[in-house]
Amino acid sequence: MSPTHRAMSAHPLLSTANLRSHQRRTKCGSRVAQRGVGLIEVLVAVVILSIAFLGIAALQAMSLSSNNSSMARSMATVASYSIVDAMRADYSNAVAGAYVTSTALKASSCPTDTSTLAASQLAQWCGQLGNSLGVADTTTGNIACTAGDCTVTISFLDVRPGADGSTQQTVVTRAML
Numbered sequence: 001m002s003p004t005h006r007a008m009s010a011h012p013l014l015s016t017a018n019l020r021s022h023q024r025r026t027k028c029g030s031r032v033a034q035r036g037v038g039l040i041e042v043l044v045a046v047v048i049l050s051i052a053f054l055g056i057a058a059l060q061a062m063s064l065s066s067n068n069s070s071m072a073r074s075m076a077t078v079a080s081y082s083i084v085d086a087m088r089a090d091y092s093n094a095v096a097g098a099y100v101t102s103t104a105l106k107a108s109s110c111p112t113d114t115s116t117l118a119a120s121q122l123a124q125w126c127g128q129l130g131n132s133l134g135v136a137d138t139t140t141g142n143i144a145c146t147a148g149d150c151t152v153t154i155s156f157l158d159v160r161p162g163a164d165g166s167t168q169q170t171v172v173t174r175a176m177l
Contacts, residue, residue, distance in 0.1 A: 069160040073171060075132035080152040080173035082128060083143065086121040087150065088177050093118045094150070095177065099143050104155070105129070107139035129154065138168060148177045 087094035098118035105111065105122065107130030114120040126141060133139045133156040142153045151174045158169040 065159055069158050072133060072156060072158055073169065076154045076156060076169075076171040077173065079125065079128050079132060079141070080154055080171060083121070083125045083141070083152055084150065084173065084175045084177075086125070087143075087145075090117050090121065091177060094145065095148055097145065099150075100145050101141070101143050104140035104142040104153075106137050107133065107135050107141075108137050129156075145177075150175055150177060 083099070087099050090098075093099070093116070098116065099122065101122070105126045107126060110126035110130065111119065111123045114123055122143075129139055129141050133154070136157065139156045140154070144151045144153075151172060153170060153172050155168060155170045158167050160167070
């Protein structure tokens with residue numbers, strides 16, 4: 001008689017069917033050893049997906065920051081072209097130096113003098129700088145002209161630091177009237 005049959009005969013509750021079922025449950029790789037594995041796989045998948053979604057959220061935040069920075073530089077460029085076009089429209093006063101600023105115009109304290117076309121254009125341009133780049137002491141515009149060759153310099157604070165690590169950005173436009 002085999003050891004298995006002796007164990008069955010020694011214990012009256014273990015029939016041949018019960019013994020086979022018991023042997024199947026205790027073998028490695030059986031249902032008993034596999035319990036909870038599906039749950040662990042789901043948890044690992046959730047962790048991996050969570051990390052991926054955090055990466056996507058960080059990428060989205062960086063993209064929005066870059067878009068804001070790009071928009072600010074574009075608005076500074078538009079503002080510089082705006083004053084250059086105003087100077088071209090009032091060529092005689094522009095060549096005479098009416099648009100030249102001795103100190104940078106601050107968007108936080110724009111000039112209020114509108115007695116001449118040039119003064120009115122400069123006040124309007126200063127307001128445009130404040131509206132598009134922020135009303136602050138750090139948002140400035142400066143115009144320097146020599147014999148019809150003009151340089152417009154606009155400085156403003158940006159959300160992203162530049163190559164030198166500074167958030168103060170400068171857009172310089174040079175144009176011939």
